[in-house]
Amino acid sequence: MKKARDPIVDLAPPVTAEWWTQHRGYSPVVATAIHNGHMTRDAVERCFAVPEDARLREEDPFTEFIIRDFPNRLVVHRSRFEVDINRPRHGAIYIRPEQAWGLNVWTCELPHDVVEQSLAIHEEYYAMLKSFLAGIERCHGRFVVLDVHSYNHRRGGPEAEPMAAAEAPDVNLGTFSMDRRKWAHVVDAFAEALRTFDFPGGPLDVRENIAFQGRGEQARFIHEHFPDTGCAIAVEFKKFFMEEWTGTPSVDSLVALRQLLASTQPVLTEALEKGR
Numbered sequence: 001m002k003k004a005r006d007p008i009v010d011l012a013p014p015v016t017a018e019w020w021t022q023h024r025g026y027s028p029v030v031a032t033a034i035h036n037g038h039m040t041r042d043a044v045e046r047c048f049a050v051p052e053d054a055r056l057r058e059e060d061p062f063t064e065f066i067i068r069d070f071p072n073r074l075v076v077h078r079s080r081f082e083v084d085i086n087r088p089r090h091g092a093i094y095i096r097p098e099q100a101w102g103l104n105v106w107t108c109e110l111p112h113d114v115v116e117q118s119l120a121i122h123e124e125y126y127a128m129l130k131s132f133l134a135g136i137e138r139c140h141g142r143f144v145v146l147d148v149h150s151y152n153h154r155r156g157g158p159e160a161e162p163m164a165a166a167e168a169p170d171v172n173l174g175t176f177s178m179d180r181r182k183w184a185h186v187v188d189a190f191a192e193a194l195r196t197f198d199f200p201g202g203p204l205d206v207r208e209n210i211a212f213q214g215r216g217e218q219a220r221f222i223h224e225h226f227p228d229t230g231c232a233i234a235v236e237f238k239k240f241f242m243e244e245w246t247g248t249p250s251v252d253s254l255v256a257l258r259q260l261l262a263s264t265q266p267v268l269t270e271a272l273e274k275g276r
Contacts, residue, residue: 011249013064015039016077019121022132025071028140029268030133031261033067033148034085034125034218035060037077043114044082049107050100055081056247058101060150062254066237067148069262072136076125081105083118085125086147086216092122129218130225137229142276144186144268145232146261147174147218151211153238158245167211170204174214174234177223183231189271190233193264200256212236235261 013036020037038059040048048055064075076085081100084092093115094100136143151172153163162168171194175187187208194206214234222232241253 011062011065011251011254013075013077018077020074020076020078020125020128022075022128023071023073024132024135026139027071027265027269028136028143028272029070029146029265030072030074030136030143031067031070031146031148032074032076032218033060033063034074034076035080035149036062036064036075038079039077040079040082041114041117043111044118047106047108047110047114048081050081050103050105053247054103055079057152057244058103060148061247062242062249063148063150063237065254066257066261067146069258070146070265074129074132078121083121085122086149086218088217089119089122092217093118126221129221133222133226133230137226140272142229142272143226143231144190144272145219145222145230146264147214147216147232147234148237148261149212149234150237150239150241152244153240154244158243163211165205168238169207169210170238170240171206172211172234172236172238173206173208174212174216174219174236175208176213176215177220178214178231178233179223179227183275185275186231186268186271187233189267190264193267194260197260197263199260200252204260211238 038056059080067073091099094105097104133143153168154160173191191206195203212234216234219232219234222230237257241257242249
């Protein structure tokens with residue numbers, strides 16, 4: 001009999017030097033995990049002043065696992081502390097502490113060539129993204145991108161009180177950069193599917209533009225380049241699925257979140273069809 005795989009091992013993405021991985025299937029729905037990455041180049045690693053555990057705390061571990069059931073998905077493997085794909089090019093490298101949650105990121109000024117090599121990842125990602133989504137557009141006419149992230153809610157420390165529930169929904173949908181009226185039928189159907197899913201412990205608190213508003217560069221880019229055909233929704237999961245200070249995951253919660261997000265694919269496809 002084949003031995004069952006350890007679910008903890010299954011949570012981990014492959015360790016790779018690749019900038020990102022992409023998967024392409026036949027669906028008008030795309031999921032991305034652009035802050036999942038933790039890898040950095042040696043030249044960048046040598047310049048870090050911020051410790052690894054602090055970097056990991058501000059990344060979005062396990063978001064790659066949550067989107068694995070999407071035939072169309074993009075996963076970035078480089079850490080946002082090397083280059084943040086979800087910020088515009090001029091702010092994609094954290095230079096000042098106020099750009100990085102008050103963290104002092106570097107021991108010294110980064111050499112020009114190191115900066116340029118990191119920014120090349122940003123430029124190439126968006127060139128790839130435009131081409132990738134143009135292919136989805138050719139096949140389906142319209143598409144939805146779920147831009148999946150996670151956020152901390154115990155910033156005061158592991159024993160601190162969490163953020164007030166009024167300010168920290170389990171799932172925050174960011175829609176700032178979209179034409180909300182144009183895509184209301186998609187966003188509302190998606191939110192309803194999340195709320196009515198039979199989640200362990202009870203329904204999730206799903207709200208829009210509370211903890212975050214969806215002001216990231218990826219959503220803005222999609223709405224700029226595909227104004228009539230592309231709907232990008234920033235999906236921020238509160239880190240109730242892990243201990244944010246130690247990085248320890250709750251396997252059951254992550255499996256449920258993966259099932260939750262996968263269950264929305266037919267809902268989104270149907271909403272796109274109805275909106276034609």
